Structures are given as structure tokens and as C-alpha cells.
Amino acid sequence: MVRTLFRYLLDEREWRTHGAFLAAFAPVAHQLGLTGIEPASTTFEAWYYGKRRPQRDARRVLVEMLGYSIDQLWAEVPEEAHGVLVVGASATVEAEVLLGRGDDRLSAEAARAVREFSDSGSVHWAFGDLAGAQCNHALTHLYAGELEGAAAAIRPVLDLPVNQRNNGIVVSAARVRRALSKGTLGDAAVARELREEIAQYGSGRLALPRG
Template sequence: MSWHMAKACHDMGDPKNAMVQARAAGVCAQQAEHPGLVALTFGLKSLITYWSNKGTEALHYARQGAAECPGLRGTVAVWLAGLEARAAALLGDEEAARAAIQRAQELREQVQHDDLDRLGGLLTFPESKHLYYTVESEVLLGYGNGRIAALAEEAVERFSDPDAPDWAFGDLAGAQCNLALTRLYSGEVDGAAEAIRPVLDLAPAHRNRGIIVSADRVGTALLRGSARDAVTARDLRAEIEAYSPNRPALPR
């Protein structure tokens, strides 16, 4: 229960209470002597701090989870490596990010689904989400070449079916924002606007913490390079600034 409460607090933009609940979940997992659940709580702490732009803490929790729970073969091990890659990329540490991306892929190839995977939902880390994390790591490192753009499009496509068991509107929105960023890196302002449009059209009640941060990244990227003065870019920045009334405007 605490684990899901932590995720709910995080989605609602309350990282302080999310961490309180995540720590409570960690204590319960330790008392249950369940390595998979222990790893899952470290992953959750990494997730919460990552979306709070605390890359150093996010990296620490991801690595601590892997260190304290070695030998896991379920997808939680892949998740920890994916979280490490994103946190390292957020910090601009390309070497660490690439090593974690490679390790996540190696762990994916060795996966043996465990009891958490069989429960599914938030307790498993499917290939679609793995791809989304990989693309996000590349985007955070500043890459948006043809290969990354193709992977970004594939990530969006994998979340296109709302009836799929691993579908999540937050992951779809994140993938769409990453696609928008890859297009901006190539100077495709109109293409970026097209990619992020479904995100901007989400009802306010669906704009969770991760989605708002992802949209903000697009807004910040619109301030750079030749896109800065384009009419489409200015309009898009204004729309992103109004996306969440509870956070400060984008830097200018």
C-alpha cells in the first residue's frame, strides 16, 4: 500500500510525502525479506528524485538498489539500470549513462519473470517502457540523430494502444515529449509541435508530475538555436508556460 501511495503522491506533485511513503514501503520490504520488493522501493526513490531534478540522489538510489539486491533476474533489475541511465544522463555523465544503458540491455536479455512481474502493473518493467527510458537518456544527453529519432517514434508507437497491458498515459506523454525534443534537435519546429500536441491537449487532471516536467523540457529547448524566434516556437512556449499554473514560467 505504501508503495502505491508514494507513486500517487509523486504523480500529484508532492515529492516530500512521496518519499515518506517510499521509505515506509522500504521498511516493509526489508521486514518481509523480499529482495525484489526492496529493489522496487529503491527504484521508486530514484524515480521520485529524478523527476524532482535531483540527479545525484536519483543516481544514488538506483545504484544502491542494485548493490543491495544483487542477483535479481526479474525486470526490476532492468528498471534499476534504466533509472541509473536516466539519472546519469540528467547529470550529463555520458560515460555512466552509456554503461547503464548497456547493462540494462544485458539484463533484459537474461530476464526470468518473477512474482512481481506476474503481478504486473507498476511492479513490472516491460520492453516498451525500457525503450522509452533508453530514448530519454539519449535525449537528456543531447542526442537526436536519425537513429534516436526512429527509436523515439517507435517508443510512441508502442504506447499507441490504450488496451495494451503495459499502456500508461504518462509513459505515452513522456515518449511524445522525447520525440518532440529529437525533432527540435534537428530544427524541425513544426514536427516538434505535432509530437507534443497530444500532451498539451491532456485534461488538467491527467497532467501528473512527470508529464509537466517532460513538457517543460520541450519548452526550455524551444529557447535554444534557430527555433527560438520562430512563430510556432513562441506560441508553443506560451502554451507550455500555461500548462501548469503551479510552477514558475520558463526562463527567457
């Protein structure tokens, strides 16, 4: 079944039920001066599972609500997006890298997300969230053609002790490995070395709890 960016964003925001979605949709529709366009549960389900696109005014609400065009929202995202899912600033970066984007603005946003997750004294801190943000930071560099920046961004993840390399982190690192195989950067010695290191990253790992 197709997993769209729309579905991914709803899952991340915990809007996957009809009621939760309407609670977010209705205020935006009201702000745009649109009434009577809330989707029925069957329509919402068709949107969520990628079986149907919204029409007319509903499109305006979703674009305003989620910050992406309809074509972007209904673009398929890879199943490997089931790595470490993150929140706040890094959620925006996560969505962008799933679409293969990378530029100076996005790299700066990704760096900010890493800083937000770096406070180990916070009651909400988790090494898995930090690692996910660091992998996304590496991906923004790769999509911008900056191999050295990507290598520096993912290094803390690769240096994690084995007992912290949970499944979500291994999957997120694997996304970086796949990106390292694409384009002309893939032929560089640094890219080859990183791919080899990431390929061995989960070796000998026990069944670990998520960070």
C-alpha cells in the same frame, strides 16, 4: 549532489542497491572474461553518487552493460529528468535526450516508443507513460533542428484534458519548453507560441495522481 547519467540509468532499471547492481554487473564481467572486479558496496556508492569514476576493467563492464562511454555515463543530467520516467524503447530515448542528442535514428526510435505506449487496451497502459514518450519524441526533433516535427510530436500532450495533466507530465512538457528556447529555433513564431502554451499548461491543475 551531482546526478549522473549512470545514476539515472540505474534508477530507471531499479539497480540502485548494491545487490541489484551486482546481479546485473557480474554476468557482463563474466562474458568479458573478467573476474574478481565486482565493486564493494562503498565503491558502488561512490559511483552512484558521482564521487568517483570506475577504473580499468570495471569501465569496460559498465560500457558494455549500459551502452555509453564513461564520459557520457558520468555526465550530469538535469534534475528535470524527474518527469515521467519510462521503460523499454523509450528508456533508451530518455537517456539520449538527457544528453541533448537528436538525429533521424533517435527520432525513429522515439516514434517507435510512442507506438508501443499507444495501445490503451494493454493492461500496462498509462497515459503518463505515453505522454512522456511523446515529450521525448518532441525533444529528439528539436535537437535535430526539426521544429515542425517537434510541434506535431508534443501536440497530443498539450491537448490532454486538465484532469490528466499530472506533475510528471507537466515537468516533461517543461523540458520541451526549455529546449524551445535554445538555438536559432527559439526565434521562430511556432517556437514562441509553443513556449507560451506550455507555460500555461499546468495552470488551474489540481493535485492529481500520476498516470
